[in-house]
Amino acid sequence: MLINVPETVVADALRGLAAAHPELNVDVENRVIVRRDAPVAGQVALLSGGGSGHEPLHGGFVGPGMLSAACPGEVFTSPVPDQMARAAAAVDSGAGVLFVVKNYTGDVLNFDMAAELAEDEGIQVAKVLVNDDVAVTDSLYTAGRRGTGATLFVEKIAGAAAAEGQPLERVEAVGRQVNDSSRSFGVALSACTTPAKGSPTFDLPDGELELGIGIHGEPGRERRPMMTSGEIADFAVNAVLEDMPPRSPVLVLVNGMGATPLLELYGFNAEVQRVLRERGVPVARTLVGNYVTSLDMAGASVTLCQVDEELLRLWDAPVSTPALRWGM
Amino acid sequence: MLINVPETVVADALRGLAAAHPELNVDVENRVIVRRDAPVAGQVALLSGGGSGHEPLHGGFVGPGMLSAACPGEVFTSPVPDQMARAAAAVDSGAGVLFVVKNYTGDVLNFDMAAELAEDEGIQVAKVLVNDDVAVTDSLYTAGRRGTGATLFVEKIAGAAAAEGQPLERVEAVGRQVNDSSRSFGVALSACTTPAKGSPTFDLPDGELELGIGIHGEPGRERRPMMTSGEIADFAVNAVLEDMPPRSPVLVLVNGMGATPLLELYGFNAEVQRVLRERGVPVARTLVGNYVTSLDMAGASVTLCQVDEELLRLWDAPVSTPALRWGM
The missing domain is CATH 3.30.1180.20 (Dihydroxyacetone kinase; domain 2)
Structure with missing residues (x-):
């Protein structure tokens, strides 16, 4: 592997992402990737995240027209609620934040806790669960179907709705429609x-x-x-x-x-x-x-x-x- | 490997490229990838090619602001002169064609022959040889240094000069400057x-x-x-x-x-x-x-x-x- 030591793989990648993409605001210590112009007035923010090792998902999808922020966890490990709540606070313009959550047990649990934390801070939160994988029901990491490739479609299409200034309920509905389809x-x-x-x-x-x-x-x-x-x-x-x-x-x-x-x-x-x-x-x-x-x-x-x-x-x-x- | 049979790998890939990119004109039989709006009046055309197996190089770099056409050979095998001459004829607007050639013996030889064929048809041709790899001088496939990553810089930067309507000598000079640098x-x-x-x-x-x-x-x-x-x-x-x-x-x-x-x-x-x-x-x-x-x-x-x-x-x-x- 092209790494230093396993312990620093995610932090190293975030430093490299920051160097290549000055249009992103990469908080290496807190593991939050935010578009530099966030929060964008009048727009719903989109937030996603999950274990690392699926790149470019999600950090590579942060920017105008798609995600407002992404939270990478350790490799194949969910990010933590504090990380997500911090990201939500960084991107919320007052129009609310849509969480895009792949259906893995750890992600679902932690995004739920992050939603509570964010709502305690007065941030309006909605969620779209992505569960598109027809291969199996339930798995090592999931109750129900796994979230995989449809995540890209949900983030792109709901992100476009948000960029048009559509309200939170509508951006959420678009995201759900994409996942359901x-x-x-x-x-x-x-x-x-x-x-x-x-x-x-x-x-x-x-x-x-x-x-x-x-x-x-x-x-x-x-x-x-x-x-x-x-x-x-x-x-x-x-x-x-x-x-x-x-x-x-x-x-x-x-x-x-x-x-x-x-x-x-x-x-x-x-x-x-x-x-x-x-x-x-x-x-x-x-x-x-x-x-x-x-x-x-x-x-x-x-x-x-x-x-x-x-x-x-x-x-x-x-x-x-x-x-x-x-x-x- | 995710293939049908080795013999059809390149043709299969070209069919798949055509399906994903309607903005390209992919001639599967003759193995030529051309931007659909070619020839572009008043613009020098850029043509490259080489063995397959290096994707997205070169087919993935065809489009406005970069290559006008690409000629894929078999895997790790040079395309042939007829293929290149056909591509040159398809993209020449009368302003001439710049060949971007990675320094491998087969590519150099075949692009030279293609240049003669194209010039016989009244097409003005110039060439930039890419030889950026400092690792070794001479190799299994090369006399002199190999052409590798700099090909992307040459194709992008000379392609931008061509898109601005700069004349052939100038686009060629830009390409050479990029390779030399x-x-x-x-x-x-x-x-x-x-x-x-x-x-x-x-x-x-x-x-x-x-x-x-x-x-x-x-x-x-x-x-x-x-x-x-x-x-x-x-x-x-x-x-x-x-x-x-x-x-x-x-x-x-x-x-x-x-x-x-x-x-x-x-x-x-x-x-x-x-x-x-x-x-x-x-x-x-x-x-x-x-x-x-x-x-x-x-x-x-x-x-x-x-x-x-x-x-x-x-x-x-x-x-x-x-x-x-x-x-x-």
């Missing part, structure tokens, strides 16, 4: 290695893959001998569509887990698009890249988000963050 | 696996790293027991500064080779910035991410580009490509 399915071709452990977090032999993997390497549905990119696309897209029958056009996220080359991700996207064509699902927009990762895990996930005209308009709205930027 | 040094923490071979291209035992690696896994200067991120930053930045004594402010590219998590790249950036501070080198801009990769190799490279006010202005100019986008 999104489903994901992921596969692992290799395990990931956490800095603290220094060796793979689970055992996945060469020549096998795990279907329905979580973003911490939590077990999925089943393990199989290696499949082709086309077979994996069939399995993943059909798993999503089984849970969410095709209706309106979709946003497609073909997301790399970390170590799969972009060359392969684009090839996988070709197969995902083929399956969608065969199933008669119109595609509105496609995003391919490493956005919601799992350290150095090889593999990919597919997220579909069904959009109406309004959600598509908000998706297309300008955004300026380290990892997602267009229109400004 | 840039140096790189890379390290590998693991080997990469090509689709055709299906196993690591060289043997790098766990717990060792290769200092001065090339982007195809060509051997570097030396192999050592694993070093910390700080030690690697000291070695890499000092290797660069030994070859190019500190002068004006620099652009910094902290580039991932493919499989190293963004969390680690940002941490490495913190150490790179520390060394630059210690050496008294002012930093103008920093870019961190996977831009000039080597399939699933773990590791990173550091590129410094010394800029004057004019180069910095061109760096900051608007760009809109799949992998690099700001200001538009």
